Amino acid sequence: MSTAAIAARYALAQSIARQAGLQALEWFRKRDQLVIESKGLQDMVSAADKDTELYIRAQVLARFADDGFLGEEGGLDHADADYLWVIDPIDGTACFVNGMHAWCLSIAVTYQGKPVIGVVYDPNSDEMFHACAGQGAYVNQQAMRAHSASSITEGVLGVGFSHRVPVSSFVPFLDRVLSNGGMFIRNGSGALMLSYVAAGRLIGYYEPHINSWDCLAAIVLVQEAGGTVNDFLANNGLHDGNPIIAAGAQLYAPLLALIQPT
Ligand code: IPD
Numbered sequence: 731m732s733t734a735a736i737a738a739r740y741a742l743a744q745s746i747a748r749q750a751g752l753q754a755l756e757w758f759r760k761r762d763q764l765v766i767e768s769k770g771l772q773d774m775v776s777a778a779d780k781d782t783e784l785y786i787r788a789q790v791l792a793r794f795a796d797d798g799f800l801g802e803e804g805g806l807d808h809a810d811a812d813y814l815w816v817i818d819p820i821d822g823t824a825c826f827v828n829g830m831h832a833w834c835l836s837i838a839v840t841y842q843g844k845p846v847i848g849v850v851y852d853p854n855s856d857e858m859f860h861a862c863a864g865q866g867a868y869v870n871q872q873a874m875r876a877h878s879a880s881s882i883t884e885g886v887l888g889v890g891f892s893h894r895v896p897v898s899s900f901v902p903f904l905d906r907v908l909s910n911g912g913m914f915i916r917n918g919s920g921a922l923m924l925s926y927v928a929a930g931r932l933i934g935y936y937e938p939h940i941n942s943w944d945c946l947a948a949i950v951l952v953q954e955a956g957g958t959v960n961d962f963l964a965n966n967g968l969h970d971g972n973p974i975i976a977a978g979a980q981l982y983a984p985l986l987a988l989i990q991p992t
């Protein structure tokens with residue numbers, strides 16, 4: 731693995747996220763003109779998602795033509811490349827199309843299957859969450875640390891849910907969180923809430939099924955901020971998705987116990 735090759739992609743990921751984010755923000759401001767298509771229950775897409783992904787893909791391939799690319803809307807190219815870009819052009823589409831601010835762009839790069847770069851950009855607040863393996867995690871220029879909580883009572887937990895999994899696989903967990911004195915929030919963007927775990931704003935995050943483009947960038951953020959994340963890429967997680975469990979290092983085990991009680 732070449733340090734220069736990683737550094738070049740880290741810089742590019744941030745500059746693309748900013749440019750693409752500003753374009754998406756233009757779409758957001760004229761969202762009444764968007765045609766919304768349904769991809770499934772509570773799952774939608776518009777030209778803003780598709781155009782933003784095409785722009786990101788073109789920018790990446792203009793600079794690194796041999797890199798692989800996996801995007802939520804356009805799928806996978808060059809699966810066997812050493813470097814694979816895994817992106818969600820707009821995470822939080824339901825918020826985006828309804829005029830709420832909880833949406834972002836998520837760009838991850840893996841090297842030989844290992845996530846090494848994570849960039850999540852929130853254009854509404856102009857917050858760039860970014861991390862590169864071994865170099866720490868930052869929001870804009872400020873270093874991030876995951877929360878030091880060791881109990882669910884010490885802060886707010888982020889949660890996510892989609893109808894890709896049965897309701898019954900999730901509701902008992904919420905009961906246990908509340909019964910143990912915890913509190914939860916779901917803002918509609920898994921990538922943004924996971925970035926908040928890295929920033930120590932949320933004590934942790936759990937979602938029973940999430941896709942790789944939603945979470946891979948933020949996994950690098952949380953790990954570089956000293957937090958703990960489950961082995962998301964196990965069992966073909968890149969293509970099929972998996973549960974995601976992320977928390978400050980001391981809360982990971984207590985959170986796991988609430989998810990999988992013995
Ligand atoms: C969704 C959001 C949501 C999460 C879902 C994702 P989208 O992505 O991240 O918070 O709960 O699992 O599919 O559809 O807004 O890109």
Ligand code: CA
Nearest residue numbers: 818821822944
């Ligand atoms: Ca998403």
Ligand code: CA
Nearest residue numbers: 802818820821
């Ligand atoms: Ca999306």
